[in-house]
Amino acid sequence: MNIYFNKEDAIQISVGAFALGVPVAFSEEAWQSAITLPTLNLFLIVGLSLVFLGLYAYQGIFQHRVQTRLMAFFLRIFIAYGLTLVIVALILISLDKFPLFAETALALKRMLIVAMPASIGAIVVDGFDKED
Template identity: 60%
Template sequence: MNFHFNGEDAGQIVIGAFALSVPIAFSEESWHLAQTLPLGNMALVVLLSLAFIALFAYQSVFQSNIVRRLAVFWLRVIIAYVLTLAVVSVVLIALDKWPMWAEPVLAIKRTLLIAMPASMGAIIVDSFDKE
């Protein structure tokens, strides 16, 4: 399995995630939406995030050629999403809106909600340097 992922790729994902998470993380609406959204809807948000990352990576990063690189494809999607979650968490920590110790469910819901658009920014910027 030939897996090409380096610091430049990680940096692109982090920059893309940061670029789209910051404006949304500053929105009080997103904080409240995360409080009121049921867990079923949050699961749908995660599935949509992963589906759109996968679709974009398939079309753009891998140029529809994943037959012999299926594991690499899914690994890249997962890495992009995990890095996005980390970036969103750090942004929310900086804004004092990530109450992981006091209200962990709320912190996770805020992270997942804001990660939806941020993950798209992450994979789009990652695609600037083709696989």
């Protein structure tokens, strides 16, 4: 079994990120927590997101067989998280809650907070059609 990344995978990741990103992005709680959340906690959020992306990819997509496909494994996690960040940024822009140029730090914090659940949605939807 070889795991390739194609257009279908990108679409699945985008849809999954959108599905779980939208409800959180509409939450004023997420907007406000970005104001007070310490930087250390942001690193924890990103770290947890990447760990759980990795766990799901390892179990659900690669089915424990990553030894000979480490590059594909890490690339899939990187692409899933990167696409999630783009989707979340687009959602926040559409809600006028992404002040990238006026308040860059706040915009990035909001993006990372919303990306946590969105990234899980992204990787789960991506893993739906994986077969041996």
